[in-house]
Amino acid sequence: MSQWDRFAETFFNGAVMARYLPDIVAGFFVTVWLAVLVFLAGLALGLALALVRSLRVRPLNALIVLYVDLFRALPPLVIIVLLYFAMPNAGWSPSGFVATWLALTLVLSAFAEEIFWAGILAVPKGQWEAARSTGLGFAATLGWVVLPQAVRVTIPPLTNRTIAITKGTALGSVVAVSEILASAQTAVSFSFNPSPLMLGAAAYIVLFFPVVLFGRWVETRFAWKR
Amino acid sequence: MTREPPVLSIRGLRKSFGAVEVLRGIDLDVQPRELVFVIGPSGSGKSTLLRCCNRLEEPSNGSIHFDGTDILSPRTDINAVRRRIGMVFQNFNLYPHMTAAGNVMLALRQVLKKDRREAEAIAGEALARVGLADKRGAYPNELSGGQQQRVAIARALALEPKAVLFDEPTSALDPELVGSVLQVMRDLRQAGMTMVVVSHEMGFARAAADRVVFMDQGEIVEQGPPDTVFGAPRHARTRAFVEQIVRH
Numbered sequence: 001m002s003q004w005d006r007f008a009e010t011f012f013n014g015a016v017m018a019r020y021l022p023d024i025v026a027g028f029f030v031t032v033w034l035a036v037l038v039f040l041a042g043l044a045l046g047l048a049l050a051l052v053r054s055l056r057v058r059p060l061n062a063l064i065v066l067y068v069d070l071f072r073a074l075p076p077l078v079i080i081v082l083l084y085f086a087m088p089n090a091g092w093s094p095s096g097f098v099a100t101w102l103a104l105t106l107v108l109s110a111f112a113e114e115i116f117w118a119g120i121l122a123v124p125k126g127q128w129e130a131a132r133s134t135g136l137g138f139a140a141t142l143g144w145v146v147l148p149q150a151v152r153v154t155i156p157p158l159t160n161r162t163i164a165i166t167k168g169t170a171l172g173s174v175v176a177v178s179e180i181l182a183s184a185q186t187a188v189s190f191s192f193n194p195s196p197l198m199l200g201a202a203a204y205i206v207l208f209f210p211v212v213l214f215g216r217w218v219e220t221r222f223a224w225k226r
Numbered sequence: 227m228t229r230e231p232p233v234l235s236i237r238g239l240r241k242s243f244g245a246v247e248v249l250r251g252i253d254l255d256v257q258p259r260e261l262v263f264v265i266g267p268s269g270s271g272k273s274t275l276l277r278c279c280n281r282l283e284e285p286s287n288g289s290i291h292f293d294g295t296d297i298l299s300p301r302t303d304i305n306a307v308r309r310r311i312g313m314v315f316q317n318f319n320l321y322p323h324m325t326a327a328g329n330v331m332l333a334l335r336q337v338l339k340k341d342r343r344e345a346e347a348i349a350g351e352a353l354a355r356v357g358l359a360d361k362r363g364a365y366p367n368e369l370s371g372g373q374q375q376r377v378a379i380a381r382a383l384a385l386e387p388k389a390v391l392f393d394e395p396t397s398a399l400d401p402e403l404v405g406s407v408l409q410v411m412r413d414l415r416q417a418g419m420t421m422v423v424v425s426h427e428m429g430f431a432r433a434a435a436d437r438v439v440f441m442d443q444g445e446i447v448e449q450g451p452p453d454t455v456f457g458a459p460r461h462a463r464t465r466a467f468v469e470q471i472v473r474h
Contacts, residue, residue, distance in 0.1 A: 133312075135306065
C-alpha cells in the first residue's frame with residue numbers, strides 16, 4: 001500500500017463516508033437551524049440595544065455598555081457551559097441546543113450592538129440636524145435618515161462577526177448538540193477513522209461559503225460612491 | 227399703514243456652552259419679507275443665533291417668538307414650528323442615500339403626510355424653482371456643490387416655510403458655483419420670502435439685504451441698511467471688520 005493510498009484510506013475512506021453521510025447531513029441541518037436562529041436573534045437584539053443607546057439615557061447606556069463588554073470578554077464556550085451546567089441549579093435546565101443558541105445570541109448581540117452603534121455615530125451630525133429642521137421627529141430621523149446610512153457602513157464588519165460567531169455553533173458539540181462537529185466526532189469514534197471529520201469540514205464549507213459570497217455581494221450592492 | 231407683527235422676535239437671548247457665553251443678550255426682530263444679513267467675525271455667535279431660532283441649539287435664557295408662537299415654551303410642538311422655518315446649512319446636509327427628489331419629499335411624506343403623487347408634484351415644483359427640474363433623479367454625489375445646495379434650498383422651500391434661515395450657504399462652495407446659489411436666494415427675496423442669512427458674501431448683502439446686523443462676541447454691535455453698515459459704520463469694531471472684509 002503506497003503512502004498516498006494510506007492517506008486516502010485514512011482521511012477519505014469512501015465506505016466510512018458513505019455510511020456516516022446521513023448523520024453528517026442531519027448535523028448539517030441542526031447547524032443551519034442553530035446558525036439562522038443565532039443570526040436573527042443576535043442581530044435583532046444588537047440593533048435593539050443600539051437603538052436604545054441612541055436615546056442617550058445615561059443609566060440605560062451604562063447597563064448596555066456593561067452588557068456589551070461582558071459578553072465580548074467572555075469566551076462563548078464558557079457561557080455555553082455556564083448556561084448548560086450551572087443554570088439547572090437556578091431552576092432552569094436549558095437543552096444543549098437552547099444553551100448554545102442563547103450563548104451565541106448574547107455574544108453576537110454584544111458585538112452587533114457595538115457595530116450598529118459605531119455606524120449610527122458615523123452618520124454626520126448634520127444629517128440629524130437637516131432632518132430635524134424639516135420637522136421630522138427623533139424616531140423618523142433615525143429610521144429614514146440615520147439607520148439607512150448606518151447600516152451600509154456596518155455591513156462589512158457585521159458580516160465578518162456574524163460568520164465568526166455562527167461558526168461557534170460547533171461549540172454545541174460540548175453540550176450534546178448533534179450539529180456537524182458532534183455528528184462527525186461520534187462517527188469517528190464508531191468507525192475508528194477520521195474520514196467523517198473531512199465530511200464535516202466539507203459541510204461547513206457548503207454552509208459558510210455562500211454566506212461569505214452573499215456578504216461580499218451585499219457589500220458591493222450597498223456601497224455607494226461619496 | 228398698519229405695521230405687521232414681526233415674523234421672528236428675539237428678546238434677551240443668551241446661550242452658554244459650559245462656561246463660555248456665546249450669545250450675551252440678543253434682541254432682534256425680523257419683519258415679514260425682510261432679508262436680514264448677519265455678519266461678524268468667526269466665533270461671534272452668528273450661527274448659534276440662527277440655530278437657536280429653530281432650537282437646534284437650546285437657548286439658555288431669553289425668548290424667541292416665531293409667527294406668534296413662543297418656541298421656547300415646553301408646550302410648543304417644536305416639530306410643528308420647525309416645518310414652518312426652513313434651514314439651509316453650510317455643508318448642504320443632503321441625505322446621500324436619496325435622490326434629489328427623495329431629499330425634498332421625505333418631510334412632505336413623513337411630516338405633512340402627503341401621498342406619493344402629491345409629494346412628487348411638490349418636489350418637482352420646488353426643484354424647478356431652484357433650476358434643477360432635470361436633476362430630480364440624481365443622487366447628491368452626482369451633483370456639484372452649487373446644485374447640492376440648491377436641492378437643500380428646494381427641500382426647505384417645499385414645506386412652504388414662513389421664513390428661511392441660511393447658515394453660511396455659500397462658504398463650502400467653489401467660487402464659480404456661488405453665483406447660482408445667490409441667484410436662487412435673490413429670486414426668493416423677489417418672491418417675498420422672509421430670510422435671515424449668515425454669510426460673508428458682502429456683495430450680495432449690499433445688493434439684496436434690507437438690513438445688516440453686525441455681531442461681535444455674542445452681542446449685536448450695530449445694525450442698519452447695508453450702505454450705512456458697510457459705508458459709514460459707527461462703531462470701531464464694525465469698521466475694523468468691514469475694512470478687513472473689503473480688503474480681502
